[in-house]
Amino acid sequence: MTPLTSVPRLVGIARVLLRYRLDEMVEATHLFRPLRWIRPLFGRPPADLAALSRGARLRLALAELGPIFVKFGQILSTRRDLLPADIADELVLLQDQVPPYPGAIARAAVESSLGAPVATLYARFDEAPLASASIAQVHAAQLHDGREVVVKVLRPGVGDRIARDVSLLEDLAGLVERFHPNASKIRPRDVVAEIETTLVNELDLQREGANASLLRRNFKNSPDLYVPEVHWSHTRETVLTMERVRGIPVDDIAALDAAGIDRVRLAEKGVQIFYTQVFRDNFFHADAHAGNIWVDPANPREPRFIALDFGIMGSLPEADQYWLAENFIALFNQDYAQIARLHVAAGWMPSTTRIEELEAATRAVCEPYFTRPLSEISLAEVLVKLFQTARRYELTLQPQLILLQKTLLNIEGIGRQLHPRIDIWAVAKPVLERVWRERRGPKAILKSLRRRIPEWLAAAPDMPQLLHDYLQKASSGGIQMRVHSEDLRNLHADASASRAQIVPLALGATLILSAVLLYALDATVARFAGVPFTAWLAAIAGTACFWLANRRS
Template structure:
């Protein structure tokens, strides 16, 4: 497969940085860089202090010098401890996305261009000296005409072009990895790079970040645990975002928290609880939750709460992944290793040919040594990393959509340990997750889902009898054919038997659901609950159970 290099000078520059930091092994491993070893002397000799550093530190410094895309790449790689040696992963977690600021006059001009008015017309005051500067944008303090204090986030000039050029190179590297790496089908480098590209593209749209902040603020309105600043849409566009100015203490500034009298034990527990609430209640979580973006409100020492800032990277999961993840967590909390093995196969994360007894035994071998310790000494993140490393031997397929979640989990647990070294992550997390999952799948949630689907069923009701009749007629006459490609006859026979076993509960379930819809529409005199007749409610539940039974037989 031919590849087109986007920028040869940039590629040479990358090789030059890698060689200067004595990352010779990496240069040798990348096919594109191998010819450069003959001109290595032209790149200069590394400093003595560089040669004395560990390989992880040298890689971290090289990525920081290469720019924002490689910093982001290193930050995400740091979460993949199932792929990296521990010393390198530990160093990459120290990567900070901080660069020198660009001139305040440029920021002022960018704001005026984006908002179509002068700074004097927009703000009572605008400080050209930035409060913070990163690779994507920088932040300036300001004051609205009505006196409210705000911060103005402005995209860095030309950042879009720089990101596009570097992402093209990362795509080239992913193509090479997919071609030459022996485990490329499991690492899925193209999908990992695509995930990074999506994240960066989202960060370039400050209007999207503002929308993220609004949703998170709505999810935690009046919450005693988390405060999210208000977005001022009249002063925001795709390249400019104006937010309420908030003040707090970074979550890792232990000395400042103690000086303010903050109850760090409560803060640590709330941090863990907030993570599970965002993921499993709202399916919308802050995915850049390092201490620089998570502050603690100093005005509430006895009942502390977090303050969230920087909403450029938010995460959510497909409903199926959310289900499998929650079930895996619960099984892990309950030390149900057989269930963990089954879930990994059922989710499609491992081949269906995986022997469950072997995977169960491997999972037990990883987890049991941890459960001999006091729960307060167990790291959930560490256990998960070891499980991923073990699962790779059984052809675990990497799930790129879970990268942000893994990164956030590591960040949250790290902050919790800093705030309270004795925190029992398991004891705090387990009841929260079980309660949230019970609320999501309990009778009340089922009833709510049924009510939401009733209008859809009513619209489809006239066609259901004919569709059911046609299906049963084809099934009884052999008109439903199965296309077979390469499955063996035994699996074919099992699938056919399962299909026949499903017909009866499916037919009964469809009939009951149709009856429930008709009762809802026609039985006006029956006693009602929540606006729906009791008879319709029970009939719908019975139909749902039939569908569940059919699914269990599949």
């Protein structure tokens, strides 16, 4: 969007901000500051609007500005380290609800996308929608074999509107980078890019169907979570047909009690499901507000959740998943020194950060909470306080963690609503430790080795020549080493640890290489799981050496 084409939309945004009397925002924003002179043209606000808090007025303004601003507000609600509490509390309440568009338009969109008349595709198609949001709306239908389904249809023209608003947000992010003193830590362009990715993914309903299919497979036959089936024959990029499910909204406490649901057990399952999705599957439902989570009342003593709306799913790079899990475990164990070391090692804080100072600051935040009973400790509240403290040490915002932070807040909120005295820590810690042991334990290592052996075999013929070339360059002085001043400062401290690692590393490398060669050459020795037994022994021994070297580091 060019500057000239942005002007009408910017004026529209300014008009909404002024109408809702968001005076603090107008005064604080360089772009809109001149508009304070035209504020009198809008007159006095209605009494009901003037009586609302600034957070409520901001929430209403974002809802009026459209879907991208609703999503932006929802994401901002997780950044309590950046927002006042009253505003963050209101933004959590943002709901993406808009009036429905005519059912005849939805019917035409279905026929255009699926290439057949609705009567041919469905035995029944209700034009009155079950639900309507700014991106899509949902209609009840029935297949010719009698199965009940729901049909999700994109709103006409929503893609173009989102593209325009994303372009505008990029312009505003540029202004933030220019004027905000902490722009390098907030990383506004990265935040906008994250929002854009989320919205673009929501526009592809076939992708949403694939998300639902994967989540259903991850929890197949699970007593804790049910995911409806996708009907792929009736699904395209702009139309999604899924099994219709019925349940009780998770926030309808009266209905849950009337059905005899064990809310304590249900709350515990909610926490367990979250940590299982994040750390076992690395694929989690990232829009887990009450509207998207129902409860199946069929078995009140062992109730299960029903997941809906799979447009926003989250996953983390392997490195971030590792650092996050280790941070959680250290927090559960009240190991503040480890938390400080992990934040620096992960690159979330500058390498110049003094570990002992960060450890002391972390202890000052956490210790007051741990004097309470664990059932009274809010994990989300502790994390918010930690982020506020970490900002003083130049914490860099990690946009890839935004969805996870939002989901954690939602899950804890649902858990507290179901069971106000739930001990989040006691429920979460064993699940995380068990899942993480499975992900990082010997079985996982052997599985990873078996998966990589074919790659090593493919590269093995080139290894002798590569080693020869390297040694030849080294002997002739053709290899140059670049050492920074920081490396020189740390060299002496690292030297003793490096010496302790040399022997096990060398032995481990030799054994691993032996495993590859044995796998390639030994065709006569008895095989275990498709790999020569001697190769397995060498691989296991080599892995043990690498583990020993890591323990010494």
